[in-house]
Amino acid sequence: MYFILSSLLSFVCNPVFYIIVCLVLAWLVKNRIVKKVLYGVNIVLVILFTNQPFSRFVKEQWYKEYDHPLPAGKVYQYGIVLGGYSNWDWERNRVEFSEIADRLLAGIYLYKQGTVKKLVLASDGSIIENPTGQGPKGNPRGMMAFLRAMGMPEHDVILEVKARNTRENVTRTLELLGDSLRTSPSLLITSAVHMRRSLSAFQAEGLHPDYYITDTQVRIDGEGDSWMPSLQTLSEWPELLHEWIGYLVYKVKGW
Known part of the structure; x- marks a missing residue:
């Protein structure tokens, strides 16, 4: 179904x-x-x-309405990166990224800047566990090894590996982190057009994270829009x- x-x-x-x-x-x-x-x-x-x-x-x-800078100096316990940016290539045994990889890159950047203390990767094609064999199958260990090679300490990365959609991203992440997600400051990181729906799903569970949008419409200096x-x-x-x-x-x- x-x-x-x-x-x-x-x-x-x-x-x-x-x-x-x-x-x-x-x-x-x-x-x-x-x-x-x-x-x-x-x-x-x-x-x-x-x-x-x-x-x-x-x-x-x-x-x-979501396109504004983060509060100056604010530090978040969790930076929650929503999935959709990668899949695991089992043939070549490596991660392959999509055009919305900015989600993950932004999360790593904000961690390196000290803005977030722990990075939570909500289920993505590269990390999802699929015991039924139906749908995409990720490789959490392989993705974690990739993140370590990128300079991310394993103890500061939390993988949520069960959700199949945005709504489940919220409920599964809440199950994983428990009350800590309700009481600690958190930052939602996802693509600009995805933010409104994502926030709605979090708010439905009584969660009100701050937000950081990626994959915005970039105006290249010196280059105008084409009407063709x-x-x-x-x-x-x-x-x-x-x-x-x-x-x-x-x-x-x-x-």
């Missing part, structure tokens, strides 16, 4: 799905007016979802649509 729902969500969160549906409907309907409307809608969808400035604006509106249609921009939309739908589901469930 979990796999079926995940697969269905991947379709719903992909703008290409809506573009194809409009094209197919326009091809099937006989009414010329409806056909023209559907083609028009399809053109608008293509223009919007491939437009970089529009995409940037929408994303920034989604996370702008971009397949790269189109490929970035599923992440945001996933967050919108997930956040709505959380609210419906009272999270």
Whole structure:
């Protein structure tokens, strides 16, 4: 059931799905007016979802309230890094990172700066334990060895290895750390577009961590936004649509 729902969500969160549906409907309907409307809608969808400035604006509106510096001098007992940034490559016996690896890098940086005392890695593809054999299988020991090589002391790294999604990241981390997570200052570290939904999941458990966003929209000095249609921009939309739908589901469930 979990796999079926995940697969269905991947379709719903992909703008290409809506573009194809409009094209197919326009091809099937006989009414010329409806056909023209559907083609028009399809053109608008293509223009919007491939437009970089529009995409940037929408994303920034989604996370702008979380985009500010940390309180000066504040130290956190836990820096909680949410997963999704890596998988374990069993063929080559090494970790492979995704485009949101900034989550982990930011956590290590904040630890090195003394901002967080302990780094909590909430279940990620590289560390998840999967006794059932269904879904991704990580290598916690291998990932810990990698972190040691990166200069992270093992006694200051806590691996949460059971969660399969953001909501379970919260409940499993709470099970792992217990009341210490409620009483100690903690910092949530995750991608900018993921922060709103992640905080909602933590707050549903009565937890109110500070937050540090990564993977923000970077404006390169001397380089403006391109108004040309971009397949790269189109490929970035599923992440945001996933967050919108997930956040709505959380609210419906009272999270």
